[in-house]
Amino acid sequence: MADETILLADDDPMIVDPLALQLRREGFTVHIAVDGEDALAQARRVTPDVVLLDIMMPKKQGWEVCRELRAESDVPIIMLTARGEEMDRILGLELGADDYLTKPFSARELIARIRAVLRRVAMDSARQTAPAAETAPADDDVVQLGRVTVDRARYQVAIDGEPVHLSQREYSLLMALLDAQGAAVKRGDLVDQVWGAEWIGDPRTLDVHMRWLREKLERDPSKPELLLTIRGVGYRLVAPEEIAAHG
Amino acid sequence: MADETILLADDDPMIVDPLALQLRREGFTVHIAVDGEDALAQARRVTPDVVLLDIMMPKKQGWEVCRELRAESDVPIIMLTARGEEMDRILGLELGADDYLTKPFSARELIARIRAVLRRVAMDSARQTAPAAETAPADDDVVQLGRVTVDRARYQVAIDGEPVHLSQREYSLLMALLDAQGAAVKRGDLVDQVWGAEWIGDPRTLDVHMRWLREKLERDPSKPELLLTIRGVGYRLVAPEEIAAHG
DNA sequence: TAGACAGGTTAAGTCTGGGTTAAGAACGGG
DNA sequence: CCCGTTCTTAACCCAGACTTAACCTGTCTA
Numbered sequence A, B: 001m002a003d004e005t006i007l008l009a010d011d012d013p014m015i016v017d018p019l020a021l022q023l024r025r026e027g028f029t030v031h032i033a034v035d036g037e038d039a040l041a042q043a044r045r046v047t048p049d050v051v052l053l054d055i056m057m058p059k060k061q062g063w064e065v066c067r068e069l070r071a072e073s074d075v076p077i078i079m080l081t082a083r084g085e086e087m088d089r090i091l092g093l094e095l096g097a098d099d100y101l102t103k104p105f106s107a108r109e110l111i112a113r114i115r116a117v118l119r120r121v122a123m124d125s126a127r128q129t130a131p132a133a134e135t136a137p138a139d140d141d142v143v144q145l146g147r148v149t150v151d152r153a154r155y156q157v158a159i160d161g162e163p164v165h166l167s168q169r170e171y172s173l174l175m176a177l178l179d180a181q182g183a184a185v186k187r188g189d190l191v192d193q194v195w196g197a198e199w200i201g202d203p204r205t206l207d208v209h210m211r212w213l214r215e216k217l218e219r220d221p222s223k224p225e226l227l228l229t230i231r232g233v234g235y236r237l238v239a240p241e242e243i244a245a246h247g
Numbered sequence C: 001t002a003g004a005c006a007g008g009t010t011a012a013g014t015c016t017g018g019g020t021t022a023a024g025a026a027c028g029g030g
Numbered sequence D: 001c002c003c004g005t006t007c008t009t010a011a012c013c014c015a016g017a018c019t020t021a022a023c024c025t026g027t028c029t030a
Helices: A013-025 A035-046 A062-072 A090-095 A107-126 A168-179 A188-194 A204-217 A240-245 B013-025 B036-046 B062-072 B089-096 B107-126 B170-179 B187-195 B204-216 B240-245
Strands: A007-010 A029-033 A050-054 A078-083 A099-102 A144-145 A148-151 A156-159 A160-162 A184-186 A225-232 A234-237 B005-009 B027-031 B048-056 B077-082 B097-103 B143-144 B148-151 B156-159 B160-164 B184-188 B227-230 B234-237
Touching: A007 A035, A013 A029, A013 A107, A013 B062, A029 A035, A035 A050, A035 A062, A050 A062, A050 A107, A062 A078, A078 A107, A078 B027, A099 A107, A107 B227, A144 A240, A156 A204, A168 A188, A168 A204, A168 A234, A168 B048, A184 A188, A188 A204, A204 A225, B005 B013, B005 B036, B013 B027, B013 B107, B027 B036, B036 B048, B036 B062, B048 B062, B048 B107, B062 B077, B097 B107, B148 B170, B160 B227, B170 B187, B170 B204, B170 B234, B187 B204, B187 B234, B204 B227
Parallel strands: A007 A029, A007 A050, A050 A078, A078 A099, B005 B027, B005 B048, B048 B077, B077 B097
Antiparallel strands: A144 A148, A148 A156, A156 A160, A184 A234, A225 A234, B143 B148, B148 B156, B156 B160, B184 B234, B227 B234
16 A cells, blocks of 8 residues: 655764664665755755654754755654744645654654644645645644634644634643543653753743643633643643543 | 563662562563663663663763664664753753653653653554654553542642642642552651751651641541551552452 | 550641742843 | 734732641440
8 A cells, every 4th residue: 555755854864774674674675864965956856745854964954854845845844843843833844744743652642633733734635726735725734622623734723713823832732632532741841842851940830831721721720620730740732532532 | 560671770779679669560671781882782682661760970981872772773762861961962862862861850850751752653663664653641540449539740639520629748649659559658768758868857747748638538537438548667658450340 | 355566547747849020130132 | 124913931929739646436346
């Protein structure tokens, strides 16, 4: 089934080697680019079905490659970023990447994202609509949580249909919780995912951002229905199916 | 039911011993490797169904083993990593693996992952070109025990379907009893599991928390039907099959 | 049946983990 | 360089969680 071609652009063999191996095991054809220019050149030559771009690369940074690539084709791009770095959303938003993954991710996470992106593209092209970026996203990445809608593919959050602006931290905090799929996430893990593992700062910072998130998403921020505190553990975002359940 | 073979490779007895014990209690056959070379040798010899690899090992590091193993077989690999290790490194290492866990993790988490990986493999081989299940759902961490339902991932307990809020101590007390699967747990063991082995405090504390737990879970807290006292030993939580038995 | 254990029960009193708010530092764009 | 936004830190608050203590009850044994 999967005979798609992937262009993997990353200069670190420690990452590239095992990853390429895994992807090939999954049935993908994998081309490897070792720097930004190489990536661009190969992208033009092999016309891959998906491009995986590391942010940090010699010659030409990933984001630069992303932008140039976008200018000339609609090929799906997945960015590989370091955790807690600035770019969680900005990159995706402003540069037109289709998805991103932050640092420690498992091969299967990546493969799942690749498949999701491919599926989305397939759907978009099926219905003859305009450029991918303009059409309604595939349902995959849109999550409905009561009044809250999260469109991961577009980095957009809305409440009752009204777009809400989230800051960097708020957004990645929400993503971290969303990824847990309704499971509780320990404070430490949240901090790791949002600020990076090396970050040392006031533990209250997390609470403060959580408060702001609640102010934007909850009906009554002081009586959260979505963003729940699990005392002694961390927080959890209720799963969609939990909402439908109770009247 | 589970007669799968697991190869556990880690040089730290503090981790290996209890883990192996738990895995065996769950019905797995466990082989232990104490260093990288040993791991490789054993993997070839016993052809395990799953391999658990610590990243840091003598002789040959986990990632090295992972790579060599990958080159010669498709056996599912789960990496065990320390949190906060340099993610740059780790990322690459983990990519060849099917899943990874960061320490500290509970045996339960690990077992859930093992089951998930096994299930995935089973599915993949069943239908030839399976687009691997893409979201690992919050696996079988939901336990039904008579009227009590526990969702470990969500830290949520319900009685007769009604959610009940438990405090930290109450919750972990319940978990400790639940893990015993209907067997009695000695007071000392309960204290160890809930308060930690070093804790020194009033022995009555346990009774008090047990009382509160009963107040939340029992129909009549003074005539417990679920949380039974075993005089001179400790407590036990009745197993599901016992409940079905008597009217 | 007294005495000794083991556990049950209740009511303080203290502690702790988050909640909340505001001040100012850092950043990013004109 | 200024202005608005975002982030972090700090200080204070509080409800609920936890422990301890004191007293009670049941059961076993000699």
